[in-house]
Amino acid sequence: MNATSDASASPIVLDVDVAERTFAAADGSALHAVGALRFALQADSFTCIVGPSGCGKTTTLRMILGLDEGYTGTIELARRGPLAAVFQEPRLLPWRTVEQNVRLALPDARSEASLDELFDALGLAELRGFYPAELSLGLARRVALARAFALEPALLLLDEPFVSLDEPTAERLRALLLALWRARPTTALMVTHNAREATLLADRILVFGERPTSVLDTIELTTPREARTEADVRAVLERLHARVPSVPKVP
Amino acid sequence: MAAGSDDASSDDHPSAAGSRSAAAGALVADQSGGGRGDDRAIGGGPIAAPPPEAVSPRAAGRSRAARSGPSALRRALASLLSILVLFALWTIVALWIDDNALPTPAAVGSSLVTEWRSGELLFHLSTTLARVIAAFTVAMAIGSAIGIRLGTSEAINRVVDPWLILLLNIPALVIIVLAYIWFGLNEAAAIGAVALNKIPNVVVTMREGARALDPEYAEMARVYRFGRWKRLRHVVLPQLQPFFAAATRSGLSLIWKIVLVVELLGRSNGVGFQIHLYFQLFDVATILAYTLAFVAVMLLVEYAVLQPLERHANRWRPTRA
Numbered sequence: 170m171n172a173t174s175d176a177s178a179s180p181i182v183l184d185v186d187v188a189e190r191t192f193a194a195a196d197g198s199a200l201h202a203v204g205a206l207r208f209a210l211q212a213d214s215f216t217c218i219v220g221p222s223g224c225g226k227t228t229t230l231r232m233i234l235g236l237d238e239g240y241t242g243t244i245e246l247a248r249r250g251p252l253a254a255v256f257q258e259p260r261l262l263p264w265r266t267v268e269q270n271v272r273l274a275l276p277d278a279r280s281e282a283s284l285d286e287l288f289d290a291l292g293l294a295e296l297r298g299f300y301p302a303e304l305s306l307g308l309a310r311r312v313a314l315a316r317a318f319a320l321e322p323a324l325l326l327l328d329e330p331f332v333s334l335d336e337p338t339a340e341r342l343r344a345l346l347l348a349l350w351r352a353r354p355t356t357a358l359m360v361t362h363n364a365r366e367a368t369l370l371a372d373r374i375l376v377f378g379e380r381p382t383s384v385l386d387t388i389e390l391t392t393p394r395e396a397r398t399e400a401d402v403r404a405v406l407e408r409l410h411a412r413v414p415s416v417p418k419v420p
Numbered sequence: 421m422a423a424g425s426d427d428a429s430s431d432d433h434p435s436a437a438g439s440r441s442a443a444a445g446a447l448v449a450d451q452s453g454g455g456r457g458d459d460r461a462i463g464g465g466p467i468a469a470p471p472p473e474a475v476s477p478r479a480a481g482r483s484r485a486a487r488s489g490p491s492a493l494r495r496a497l498a499s500l501l502s503i504l505v506l507f508a509l510w511t512i513v514a515l516w517i518d519d520n521a522l523p524t525p526a527a528v529g530s531s532l533v534t535e536w537r538s539g540e541l542l543f544h545l546s547t548t549l550a551r552v553i554a555a556f557t558v559a560m561a562i563g564s565a566i567g568i569r570l571g572t573s574e575a576i577n578r579v580v581d582p583w584l585i586l587l588l589n590i591p592a593l594v595i596i597v598l599a600y601i602w603f604g605l606n607e608a609a610a611i612g613a614v615a616l617n618k619i620p621n622v623v624v625t626m627r628e629g630a631r632a633l634d635p636e637y638a639e640m641a642r643v644y645r646f647g648r649w650k651r652l653r654h655v656v657l658p659q660l661q662p663f664f665a666a667a668t669r670s671g672l673s674l675i676w677k678i679v680l681v682v683e684l685l686g687r688s689n690g691v692g693f694q695i696h697l698y699f700q701l702f703d704v705a706t707i708l709a710y711t712l713a714f715v716a717v718m719l720l721v722e723y724a725v726l727q728p729l730e731r732h733a734n735r736w737r738p739t740r741a
Binding site: 234235236251252253254256258260262263264265266269273274276300301302303316320 | 636637639640642643644645646650654655658735736737738
């Protein structure tokens with residue numbers, strides 16, 4: 170399970186080599202958020218970032234997305250193609266319908282059929298004409314997933330996409346995400362607080378340390394997802410707990 | 421609205437509930453056919469279950485539609501009654517005073533008919549309305565452009581803000597007189613002067629709107645590579661719409677009043693010119709006839725143009741119970 174290095178020949182999609190990201194506060198003090206941060210993502214892999222609260226996980230995603238340019242170092246996207254993001258909040262345009270929100274993310278008019286399939290897969294087929302305010306949070310998150318996958322991104326970034334959902338809903342959405350990712354393979358990088366969620370979805374977990382954050386540990390989950398036993402999951406959770414004390418201890 | 425609305429939603433939308441399980445079924449079928457053979461089982465169960473967190477279309481939307489009939493009628497009747505009471509009071513006071521300075525509503529009505537028959541009313545009303553529309557369009561376009569720029573750039577705002585305060589406090593009359601002196605007694609000077617009076621108000625309102633733009637939507641638009649036009653149309657303008665509506669409301673009423681002054685001072689037609697004419701003749705009935713006629717035009721603009729537009733712009737907002 171916890172093989173140290175996976176020697177697969179998949180090409181690198183993203184190469185992060187950030188030296189530092191510091192934030193200046195209004196009172197002149199500085200917050201050293203990200204230290205020497207190095208990692209790379211292989212094509213069509215699913216990587217989860219787990220780390221203590223406030224350690225710079227979201228900052229890392231924002232730097233990759235180009236929303237935060239205040240860092241020193243390099244972030245290289247090796248594969249051409251669009252980026253897609255699923256934010257903590259669904260960030261749907263409230264004045265556009267479900268379908269318009271998804272369509273607007275596309276660079277040009279794509280075939281109806283491919284969107285139909287996506288809406289069907291996410292159980293949104295009947296909801297295309299509704300406005301976001303008419304949806305529950307769980308449904309709005311599905312729309313955010315639809316928007317991201319519709320783009321067929323080279324790199325998909327997810328920032329705690331299932332936070333503040335009740336567990337059964339979160340579980341369903343995890344399963345949907347996994348199914349979508351298998352049907353439309355892409356390189357996925359997901360930030361999560363939920364260590365168990367990481368063990369379900371990821372084939373690699375990057376463990377981030379306290380500020381200034383860097384990668385403390387890389388856990389490769391080589392066992393296929395459905396073959397992972399409770400013992401495998403416990404082993405990963407224990408290793409995570411050893412690195413990040415805020416990850417709950419396995420009972 | 422999301423939590424705990426499952427009962428209601430399944431009652432309201434049985435078809436949606438049915439389709440949810442159908443969609444889930446399709447997904448399961450999709451999963452079991454083709455794809456990567458390695459890891460498929462996790463989550464198979466949860467996907468197959470119909471997602472109960474689903475639809476909560478607002479019951480409020482329907483009840484509003486159902487309610488709008490009688491309540492709209494009642495509101496219209498109340499407005500009508502209120503206006504009738506006003507006219508009744510006016511009649512009583514006018515009859516009591518019995519002076520040419522305060523004609524009865526009936527006398528005003530007869531002046532209205534006389535002016536209409538001669539074609540004067542329609543000509544001067546439409547002339548004034550055309551000036552209002554022109555000045556309004558110019559003021560909204562220039563004011564919005566400047567306001568949005570100021571709202572998004574603090575540096576530019578610091579430079580322009582003192583000018584804005586100056587302009588806001590120059591009396592309309594001064595701007596009009598100066599415009600006529602500098603640019604001559606012509607249509608461009610008239611409309612320009614009215615627009616210039618309104619522009620600072622539009623700037624201030626739209627600046628607030630631009631300051632209230634949500635950066636989260638801007639980030640989303642950036643990540644999804646929205647072009648300039650797409651961002652403006654789908655992200656920025658919808659957020660500015662309430663501010664635009666507020667500027668429109670206060671703008672139209674202010675502009676038509678200033679247009680009358682402009683006409684009085686330097687034009688040979690329009691409602692303002694006519695009021696000036698009948699002021700010299702001391703014909704209060706005709707003055708009131710023109711005033712009421714133009715107020716009626718503005719009410720028509722409000723109910724036939726502004727309110728439908730606003731309803732359309734706000735269609736996505738959840739209705740308040």
